[in-house]
Amino acid sequence: MVFSSLIFIFAYLAVTLAVYYVAPLKLRNLVLFVVSLAFYGWGEPKYIALMIVSILIAYFFGFFIEKHRESNKRRAKIYLAISLVGNLSFLLFFKYYNFFAENIGFSVIEGLTLPVGISFYTFQIMSYSIDLYRGEVPLARRIIPFGTYVTLFPQLIAGPIVRYKDVCDQMEGRKETVSKFASGVNRFVTGLAKKLILGDSAAAIAELLERNGEFETTVVGTWIIMICYTFHIYFDFSGYSDMAIGLGRMFGFEFVENFNYPYIAKSITDFWRRWHITLSTWFREYIYIPLGGNRVSKPRAFFNLAAVWFLTGFWHGADWNYILWGVYFWVFLVIEKAFLGRLLKKIPALGHIYTLIIVGFGWIIFFHSDLSAIADTAKQLIGINTDFASANIGNTLLRLLPFIAVCALACTPIPKRIFEKLQERLSPVLAIKPIAVALLFAVCIAYMVDNSFSPFLYYIF
Template sequence: MLFSSITFLFLFLPVTVLIYYLVPQKTRNLVLLIASLFFYAWGEPVYVVLMILSILLNFFCGKDIGKKRADPVRAKRSLIFAVVMNVLILGFFKYYGLLMETLNVLFPYEIPYRELALPIGISFYTFQELSYLIDIYRGNAKPQQRLLPFALYISMFPQLIAGPIVRYVDIEAQLLNRVMSMRKFGQGVMYFIVGFAKKVVLADSIGVLYEQITALPIGSFSVLTAWVGCLAFAFQIYFDFSGYSDMAIGLGKMFGFEFRKNFQYPYIAKNIGEFWRRWHISLGTWFREYVYIPLGGNKCPASRHLLNLLIVWALTGLWHGAQWNFLVWGLYYGVILILERYVWGRALGRLPAFVQHIYTFVLVLIGWVFFFSPSLGAAMDYLGVMFGAGASAWIDRQGVYFLLTHWLLFLLCVIGSSLRGMNILRLLTGSYESRRIRQIAACVVYIGMFLVSLAFLVTESFHPFLYFRF
């Protein structure tokens, strides 16, 4: 079930909210858990069993680690066992196909295998479980003694499918006692509507252009067409994923939870390091806390620091997908971050701000080619065309046509991906002296956004969230 679907908007969500607020407070976790399992089973009826087994495994492993904390050796053994089990489950479902495909390339004989459907959201909820176990081992969290709150933490439908990755320590208290009010509920509705508009109005619309361009033979591309296609994907994935995150945050508020922001206008960054502090913040935080710092972070010799960065970014790439182009995508950013840290970072900081923005955005666009291409070879072919190798021309009528027919959509995407977009929204809803008028203006603006988004939803073709496949 998608957040941006008629079934969710007009059936699942209203019924869940109504029951949630009607039942006594002590029963609300149970209502939300049942709703979350139903939500997941709607699209993954088989893999909901896998998620339940994963919840049970980590619940009892967490209690076991907590009991053995007085004995560091035994606690560490329990943690290693739990981490290995989680990694094996994730690896089997996510990387089994890549392993078999690689073996068939390396060896002269063919090993038959059956490709497995990837359980939706497994990368996200596995990382939440790992952070829970590690925080217990470190003493940053106490093991949850009741299964219901823990099961809700893992399966909570607002952020189950595509994040943000929520650490247990951040919502431990909220699982047992959370503040709910009409004001918070209203804020949640506004967050949700903004995310809904990002997804169905901007991401899906610009995604149609990307699909049109990539459906063409690569040999027919001009350099301009290749860059327009890459730019379209950059905006599509930003509005798709940040839209989902906004909807998740909004839904969380409706049920009394506070989730941290997952995006902070990444396309206004002045270097790649800043870009990744603004993009998918919860994933970056997870890798920093549970991989980068335990490896030594930057508190070590330069050679070890370089290795730490490459390990983290290789894992980041593979987390996104079981293909070699994702590994290259991760290493690409690892190398750039190393160069910014040790080679040209200071010189870059002395350049005019607009030059820094261009530098960052161009490198990000190049990185997206590795991300959206079906294979590493396809990525190299597309990059070649972007820089003139194998292109039909530098500029052609096709590329100009794509620009002229979509200039307004690109303009809206530029505005929406910068602070200017939020400033315009605040101007429309909060620039009046009278509180009553501000409330009326906010209602008009947000209801209008919802109705426009709903019109796009019912008239356009189906577009699932891009991060569902991770």
């Protein structure tokens, strides 16, 4: 079930909100646990068992780790290792088995589907075990709150990757307030609008242009496709994070932010501080720093960074293009560290354009599992064997300009700043805000309702 569907909002969320707020305080975590499992099992109920086993492994080994942490560090480490291997093995098997099998020559398992959100919740569970071993979080003594943390439906499918240490206090001592709920609503509706109105439109345009590209390829057309990809993935993904954070607030949680206007970044280094922040944090905390980070010899630091970016790429998907995508960013990060970063700081405008182009082409790699298609696209972008433009693509560009402008503006903090200024200066804005949010919500509902519209038979004849 995705958040941007009618069934989620008008069946699942309606029931969940009603039951949650009717239930006595003590039972609220149990309610969330049960409905989250139902959410997870929707469409693929068999993987509920997998999820429960994952939770149990981390939960029980947590006790062992806690017990031996002070007295016998080695033993605690072994228990940590078992717990991590146990959880990782599910991820490795379901996500990567076929990839390795294909590349090594083993037989591929047909119909092996990836359990929804496994990449996200595995990382969440691991954060608990590792931080417990480090003594940074208290032991989760009760299974229900811990299970609720892992399965919590808002962040289950696509993040943010909430570390246990960020929310463990909230698991048993959070307070639901009108103020939090209201800000949750605003955030949820914003995310919904970002995904449905901007993200899906950008995706549709990219798809149409790609198909038309079979018949007519131009430099301008390829650039528009790249721009649409760039908007699509940002509005889709950050919209989803917004919805998750908003939903969390409706139930009294406060999750960490996942995006911070990544497309205003002035270097790739800057971009990765703003994009999918919780994932970067996870890799930094649990891979990069344990490997020694940059406080080691130069070659080692070089290796550490490479390892992290290889894994970041591979985490996004079990295919060569994802690995390439990770390594691609690693290359630019190294170059920036060496000299480019200092240069870009002097000319921020150039840094901005450079970042957008590198990131934009990154999405081309991200979306194409066929490596030769990536090479072709690169050629088309710089005009090798490709016409610059055609009358048709010129017209398409003209028609798309307003949409591209709206998207570009929505990627910046400007709309938010304008709104905050207005709110300060004109008090009626605060009164109108709820109505504006309700109207935007209605528009989002309209986009969900009209999703399935198809032409009718009379039309054919």
